[in-house]
Amino acid sequence: EAGVVQSPRYKIIEKKQPVAFWCNPISGHNTLYWYLQNLGQGPELLIRYENEEAVDDSQLPKDRFSAERLKGVDSTLKIQPAELGDSAVYLCASSLGQSGAPRETQYFGPGTRLLVL
Amino acid sequence: AQTVTQSQPEMSVQEAETVTLSCTYDTSENNYYLFWYKQPPSRQMILVIRQEAYKQQNATENRFSVNFQKAAKSFSLKISDSQLGDTAMYFCAFMKPHQTGANNLFFGTGTRLTVIP
Numbered sequence: 629e630a631g632v633v634q635s636p637r638y639k640i641i642e643k644k645q646p647v648a649f650w651c652n653p654i655s656g657h658n659t660l661y662w663y664l665q666n667l668g669q670g671p672e673l674l675i676r677y678e679n680e681e682a683v684d685d686s687q688l689p690k691d692r693f694s695a696e697r698l699k700g701v702d703s704t705l706k707i708q709p710a711e712l713g714d715s716a717v718y719l720c721a722s723s724l725g726q727s728g729a730p731r732e733t734q735y736f737g738p739g740t741r742l743l744v745l
Numbered sequence: 746a747q748t749v750t751q752s753q754p755e756m757s758v759q760e761a762e763t764v765t766l767s768c769t770y771d772t773s774e775n776n777y778y779l780f781w782y783k784q785p786p787s788r789q790m791i792l793v794i795r796q797e798a799y800k801q802q803n804a805t806e807n808r809f810s811v812n813f814q815k816a817a818k819s820f821s822l823k824i825s826d827s828q829l830g831d832t833a834m835y836f837c838a839f840m841k842p843h844q845t846g847a848n849n850l851f852f853g854t855g856t857r858l859t860v861i862p
Contacts (some may be wrong), residue, residue, distance in 0.1 A: 659856050667853070670852025671747075671790070678828050682850060717788060732840055734850060736790035 630654070634720050638687055640743045646708035649740045653701070653722030661734060662705050663719040671719050677703065702727035707742075715744045747772050747839050750838045751853035759861050765812075766856045767820045768837030774798075778840040779813065780850070783834040787853045793835070796820065821835045833856075 633652040641647050653660050659678050661681035674693065676684040679700040683727065692711070697703040707714055721734040748771045758764035770779070779794040796804045796813050803811050808828075812821045824831055837853040 668854070669848070670838070672852070673849045676849060684771055719790065721790075730800070732842070733780075733792055734797060735792070736782075737788045738787065742790075 632720055632722055632735055633742055634718075634737035636740055638737060638741050638743075640745065641710055642745050643712055644709040647710050647742065649718050649720075649742075650706045651703045651705070652736055653703075653720070653721030657722035657724055657735075658700070659723045660703050661701070661721040661723075662695060663721065665717040665719055665739070667716070672724060674705070674718075703711065710742075710744045712744050715742055717741050740744075747774075747841065747851045748831045749837055749839050749851050751837055751856050753780075754854070755859070756799035757859040757861055758824075760827055760829060763823060763825045764826055764827055764858065766824075766835050766837075766858065768820045768822070768853060770818050770820065770837070770839050772818070772839065772841070774841050776842055779811075779843065780811070780838040780840065781811070781822045782836045782838060782852075783831075783833045784855075785830075787843065790836070794822065811831045824858075829860050829862060830858045832858060 635650050648714040662674040663677050664674050665671040675688045675695050677697045680697050695705045719739045720737040723734045750769045777798045779796045782847050783791045783793045794804050794806045794809050803813050808825045810823045834855045834857050836855045838850045840850050
C-alpha cells in the first residue's frame with residue numbers, strides 16, 4: 629500500500645515569490661492534515677480536512693497561506709507571497725477519520741523542505 | 746490547551762542497551778491518546794507506539810514499550826536492545842478524541858537519540 633505522497637521534496641525560492649505544495653493521502657483516508665515543522669521543533673498543525681471540508685484552520689495564517697482539497701482526495705497548500713520566516717518543513721498526514729480502526733493514527737508523508745532566500 | 750514536554754533534547758545509548766525517553770503532558774481531559782513518533786534523518790515521521798488513556802495496561806510493540814502514568818501525566822518510551830536504526834528524533838504527541846475519531850496532534854519538541862556502535 630502506498631503511503632502519503634508529497635511533492636516537491638525540496639523547494640528554494642526568493643522571498644515574495646509564490647510556492648505550492650502537493651499531497652496525496654493514503655487511499656481511503658478521509659482526514660488530511662498539513663503541519664509546519666520548524667527546525668528543531670515538533671510539527672504544528674496548520675489545517676485539517678475531513679473529506680473536502682476544512683474543519684480546523686485556526687492556525688493557518690490566512691493572509692498569505694491558502695489550502696484546498698478538491699474532491700476530498702489530494703490537497704494543495706500555497707504560500708503567496710513567501711517570507712524568510714516560512715523556511716521550514718511542511719508535512720502532510722492522513723488518517724482514516726470517520727471509519728476504520730485505529731482511526732486516530734496519523735500517517736505522515738516525507739515532507740517538503742522549503743528554503744526562502 | 747494541551748502541552749507536551751520532552752525534557753531531554755539529546756540522548757545516546759550503546760547498541761544493544763536499553764534507553765528510556767521521557768515525556769510529560771498537561772491536560773484536563775480524561776480520555777485521550779498518546780503517541781510516540783520516530784523521525785529518522787530522512788524526515789519521514791513513523792508511528793512507534795500508541796496508548797489509549799482508558800487502558801491501564803502499558804502498550805508494547807516488539808522492542809518498544811511505554812510506561813504510562815495517568816495520574817502523573819507521564820508517558821515514557823523504553824527502547825530495549827537498541828539498534829543503529831533506532832537513531833532518530835523521537836516525538837511524544839497528545840491527541841484529544843474527537844467525535845469523528847480524527848483530531849489534531851500536539852507534539853513535544855523531540856528528543857534526538859543516537860545509538861552508538
